[in-house]
Amino acid sequence: MTITTSAPPARSTPVAIALGFLTGGVIGASLAAFVVGCVIESVPLCVAGVGLPAVYGLLFLLAGAPRRAREAAVVPRTALAVVESREAVGGAATSDVAVRFDLTVAPDGVPAYRVAFSQDIHLADLPDYRQGVVVVVQYPPDRPWRVRIVKRPTPEWEERAADARLDSEPGPVLVSESSEGCGVGFVRLFGLLLAAAAVVLLFRADLFDGDASDKPQVSSSSTSTSAPSSSSSSSSSMVVSSAYGTVTLGPNQSFLDRGQLRKAVGLLTKGTEARTALTVVVQDRLLSIVYAPTGSQAPTFDRDSLPYDRFPALVEEARSGLGVSSPKTWQLTVERLTGSLTIRVVVTGAEGTASLEANGQVKVVRRTPAR
Template sequence: MTLNAGAPPEHNTPADLALGFLTGAVIGASLTAFIGGCVVERAPLIVTGLVLPSVYGLVFLLATLPRRAREAAVVPRTALAVIESLEAVGGETSDVPVRFELSVAPDDAPAFRVEIRQDVNLVELPDYRPRGVVVVEYPPDRPWKTRIVKRPTPQWEERAAVAQMDSVPGPAMKSETPGGCFSGLLTLLGLLLGTAAVLLLFRADLFDAHEGESGAPKPSVSSPSSTTTVTSATGTVALGAGQSMLDRGELRRGVASLTQGADERQALTVVVQDRLLTVVFSPTGVKSAGFDPRSLPYDRVPGLVEEARTTLGVESPRSRQRTADGVTGSLTLRIVVTGSGGRGSLEAYGQGNVLRRSGK
């Protein structure tokens, strides 16, 4: 006998498309927040990345609870089906995913053709063959969710053993259908918009360099291997490994980075160590002694350091400190050399002329 095919299920409904878009947005937002929070060490971003998918999962669970309760209340229908074709589609374990195409013939409902995927144990796989009759179960309102009953009751097993069935013409309903190109594009769009929303809402945490209040430190990286920090009272430049303030032009660049935008700002003291420059500024609005740190004789400093190293009689010099002092009103340069044999100092006028030496 020839049986009529049932109508295939509808896919890509507006609700499914909206759910795919929202899921993509949650994935993009949570991943961006969590990874960004770990990079910039911001707890609110990390918490957002962890809480957002949890809240979304809980809302989805509560929203779909009535539908899942209705589906669970539907009593499945048992019927006979003939295997039109079968194909193993992979698997590296004892249970192999198999794609079945079945013609299902219920006793009190129209017959239909359906394609399903079901795991079958390797030992039982020879029991399934084309044109073989099997017992199946399916929800009456969702026939595409048909499943083969592996251990039917004796009554149904006897019926399957003696049944003769014809194929059902027409297209086969599928239990697993791809969402389609449009659904995938909506999910991708949701992911991108979720990412953009996090970047926009937390742009201050992720990108902006925070400027503190007056007198608070305002760190900024001036180059990949140096760090500049300026406050209302002091400024420092720390060089990275392998660099020295005695390198050509390094001291001038360091002072310039601390005084940019402050044309009238005077300094009381400038202290130069091997990789650290410190400037103590004159109090703002107070008339006091000081000097323009940009007027230092940069070209004379390396020569004065070498002269102090070789003429002060300090054995095995390990460290050198250069100080420009203008507290007393006149600018004085002081080079201090420290070694295993003690320490020595060299003083010079502001333009680099040596005033006095003292050793040990």
């Protein structure tokens, strides 16, 4: 047999590049699917993100089984070798340590050659592999660079190693563990990014649908017929029942904003039967309407007829003209319990509580300064 002393075949072959792209694609798609599934709360997508690498790994294992069977069927060649150098390249966290060996292998009847490889060696056995020591090795005949030191050779080979004197071979040095080419690493990264982007684009409507995020969240009591819908942290939420209705604004919003209050009342009215109100209470980000029970004779009013556009000016007058220099909270209440429509604004600050009352034409009829 003639040993070819060229380096092991490069791994940046078309098959290796295709495999690298496929591996990167599986990694990128599974990670993106799991993250997107968590964001949009899709259990099947999360399961797919976890299951895809497992399925790919199983298929890869099964596809490589025939090759591994053929390699295992090859009878390894046994030879003597002399240690040219050694270097520990792994930590000693366990009793074994990874050692980088440089050997001259001298098979029977064929030219000697140099090879470099790594192998785990027990710490107590390291002195047995010092420079110049002859050892027994094995390797597949068709892959001479895959050399392994035989730690417990047969008595015959152990006796031959003890009596042998081998000369060093100048080279070239075969490398047992051939590193990946740059092409494989590049296509793997490209496949990862491409697959991740494809998953995000496929579910972009669920992730970035701005229209859905602007819709109010509707949670209903047992007497409500409204169905829940999703909302973002910056949108409003709404609760509707036969007895009351509330709208809560998200951060950076206020019912003092132009048109905001009338819009919220419209949301409560839309899709529901016409009901008169007993009380309307407005705070900075909370609107509450209490409805009159069916058949009730209590004094009510039409919630859609209120002068909502004039309420912000009324609140501003109460906040700035009643002796509260730094009002912390305010509340506007509309009711008709006394027979006529009454609009009352109460503000609270460090100086105390102040209030004003206005009639149905938003004309102030009473002011109570802070005290």
